[in-house]
């Protein structure tokens with residue numbers, strides 16, 4: 001299998017640079033936005049519309065009468081929102097066929113204004129093999145490098161995102177080798193000791209960390225398409241490759 005060129009960066013500047021360079025991008029916020037987007041799509045949400053601010057989310061919902069508001073500030077749902085940013089709360093049929101407007105502290109801030117024509121995939125442990133295979137497919141078909149971007153935190157570096165990105169990169173580079181990631185317990189321990197992991201524990205969301213530590217629970221890859229994350233399918237490929 002031919003190799004793909006892979007780089008790693010963190011935060012909004014690294015993402016903007018990867019967009020300009022037309023890389024195939026995997027955006028990683030394992031705790032918890034990436035894991036939430038993957039889980040919501042796997043449970044039938046029609047699309048996840050990322051917006052930067054709480055105010056913008058409250059305005060956008062008027063255009064989606066059957067939609068839900070979701071997200072967090074300081075780990076908790078903003079006032080009046082239907083959902084927070086706990087991936088476990090999307091394990092429900094209630095969201096089937098319905099759009100979700102999502103705003104989070106770091107992921108949607110790092111993403112910024114949705115980038116037309118950029119190939120932006122969402123990765124986490126929940127879909128690690130699928131997202132790596134999808135990115136490899138784009139990279140080899142379009143002859144482009146892959147950038148794995150950690151969403152990071154307001155402070156810049158986020159250990160849990162870099163840990164996850166490192167394992168995604170390993171799957172991109174060595175797809176035929178046994179996985180570099182260990183079992184769910186090891187992943188969970190690593191996520192728990194991260195700064196954001198301890199914030200989530202204090203806020204009462206330790207079970208989210210266990211949930212986000214599962215590998216390959218879902219065989220799907222979210223892709224940004226016309227300003228919203230949807231489940232990647234080959235029919236979208238022509239649009240995404242433009």
Ligand code: MLT
Pocket residue numbers: 029031032033034072075085104105106107108200
């Ligand atoms: C974020 O985007 O900042 C995170 O997903 C925060 C969280 O844990 O909900």
